[in-house]
Amino acid sequence: VSEEVSSNLAEEYILVRYMGPKFAIVFSGIELNAIVSFMGQLKEKIEKIEIEGANPKINIVLSTYYKGTALEGLTKKLEEYLDEADKEENTINYL
Numbered sequence: 001v002s003e004e005v006s007s008n009l010a011e012e013y014i015l016v017r018y019m020g021p022k023f024a025i026v027f028s029g030i031e032l033n034a035i036v037s038f039m040g041q042l043k044e045k046i047e048k049i050e051i052e053g054a055n056p057k058i059n060i061v062l063s064t065y066y067k068g069t070a071l072e073g074l075t076k077k078l079e080e081y082l083d084e085a086d087k088e089e090n091t092i093n094y095l
Helices: 002-008 032-046 071-084
Strands: 014-019 022-026 060-062 092-094
Touching: 002 014, 002 022, 002 032, 014 071, 022 071, 032 060, 032 092, 060 071
Parallel strands: 060 092
Antiparallel strands: 014 022
């Protein structure tokens, strides 16, 4: 999954394996609508990958970072959302 994500990102975007199966992607200078569209397409590609006879289902959460915002607080908020989300949920959400 990480290879699929990485191979679809432009050079100027940053992919970080955040913790276990969680990733953080930093998009700079791109509008939210474009990110939602891109992530929707990427989600479709990822969910078509077959891993040991199964297809992964992913849940994506997006947020905007504003200068001066505590980055650690933002990532914690996103992580808490994913941890508390219903295990059957696999959508794109904006916080």
